[in-house]
Amino acid sequence: MSPTKRKIGGAIFVWLFLLLDAEQLFHNLFL
Structure with a gap:
């Protein structure tokens, strides 16, 4: 896993x- 992919997943x-x-x-609030 590349760091960018992990950041996007997070x-x-x-x-x-x-x-x-x-x-x-x-x-x-409404129900």
């Missing part, structure tokens, strides 16, 4: 985590 993982987290926050 960024995607963080984004997925944030999106899922935001989705749960929206459910808590």
Whole structure:
């Protein structure tokens, strides 16, 4: 694994985590 690929993979993982987290926050706020 090249460092750039690992960085991109980590960024995607963080984004997925944030999106899922935001989705749960929206459910808590609006439902």
